[in-house]
Amino acid sequence: MMEKIKITLKVNGNACDVLVAPNDTLLEVLRDELGLTGSKESCGEGACGSCTIHMDGKPVRSCLTLALEAQGCEIKTVEGLANGDQLSDLQESFIHHGAVQCGFCTPGMLMSADALLKENPNPDRKEVRKAIAGNICRCTGYAKIVNAVAHATHPHEGCPDCGPHCHSENKGEK
Numbered sequence: 001m002m003e004k005i006k007i008t009l010k011v012n013g014n015a016c017d018v019l020v021a022p023n024d025t026l027l028e029v030l031r032d033e034l035g036l037t038g039s040k041e042s043c044g045e046g047a048c049g050s051c052t053i054h055m056d057g058k059p060v061r062s063c064l065t066l067a068l069e070a071q072g073c074e075i076k077t078v079e080g081l082a083n084g085d086q087l088s089d090l091q092e093s094f095i096h097h098g099a100v101q102c103g104f105c106t107p108g109m110l111m112s113a114d115a116l117l118k119e120n121p122n123p124d125r126k127e128v129r130k131a132i133a134g135n136i137c138r139c140t141g142y143a144k145i146v147n148a149v150a151h152a153t154h155p156h157e158g159c160p161d162c163g164p165h166c167h168s169e170n171k172g173e174k
């Protein structure tokens with residue numbers, strides 16, 4: 001059995017020490033050791049984006065990141081987006097725009113989108129599509145997700161079906 005090594009990292013603002021094997025992925029440690037099961041494993045090989053988290057503010061695929069690489073890093077997972085019971089504007093926008101179906105891709109989508117919005121709070125649709133290009137969704141056809149991210153700073157203004165203040169120009173887009 002491989003010897004475990006102690007690493008210290010900050011996860012969603014909380015400092016924690018955890019014992020990891022050299023070949024443990026960050027995703028395994030987050031889910032299995034820290035109980036943060038919001039981040040999902042789908043492909044396990046960097047192709048789908050469902051395991052996306054932030055490491056020092058940048059979106060990374062936690063299935064491809066060794067836990068050892070996270071030593072001393074600030075990690076943010078989907079569990080860190082809400083403030084207690086209060087969802088972030090981005091999460092509200094996903095609900096408002098119907099951007100969640102089975103939900104398996106949603107944590108990774110949210111983390112990729114959240115990273116975009118930190119750099120660019122009012123992205124256009126092209127910028128949103130580029131930011132989530134590495135996140136696969138098998139359910140929604142992406143249009144509602146793009147709406148949700150593009151309107152995240154106005155989560156209750158929505159798409160043409162949602163209300164009179166909507167800015168979306170893609171009614172009917174799939």
Ligand code: FES
Binds near residue numbers: 040046050051052061
């Ligand atoms: S599970 Fe990590 S990219 Fe698919």
Ligand code: FES
Binds near residue numbers: 100106136138139
């Ligand atoms: S909502 Fe099902 S994979 Fe995206």
